[in-house]
Amino acid sequence: MKRIFVIAALVFGTAQFIRPDITVQPSDPATPVNWWVQHHVDEGRAEGNFSNWGELPEKKRKHFAEEAVEFIEAGEMPLPSYTWMHGEAKLNAAQKQALSAFFAGLR
Numbered sequence: 001m002k003r004i005f006v007i008a009a010l011v012f013g014t015a016q017f018i019r020p021d022i023t024v025q026p027s028d029p030a031t032p033v034n035w036w037v038q039h040h041v042d043e044g045r046a047e048g049n050f051s052n053w054g055e056l057p058e059k060k061r062k063h064f065a066e067e068a069v070e071f072i073e074a075g076e077m078p079l080p081s082y083t084w085m086h087g088e089a090k091l092n093a094a095q096k097q098a099l100s101a102f103f104a105g106l107r
Contacts, residue, residue: 040079065106072099 048056048064056064071077073096083090091099 040082062107065103068103069100072096072103 047067048061053061068077072091078086078089078091
């Protein structure tokens, strides 16, 4: 029993001199999510960019508006992954109705 105690004490004592590296590597806090957000922005603009809305073919504008209504009514817009981090972006019933009516008017 004494031998086990001595061995345990030696192992414990030796472990005190072996230190893992606990430094935090420097990183840019904007980069881990930035590419992901930009991807969503690029996808949205490819479907319907309001900056050049009048230049889009009518068929594409109508398709965008129809899909927007579907996504809003299904609760898929704003994206659940976005509202998870930004709870204030969740739409209430009145906001969903207003957006659906707006996009329905674009059809």
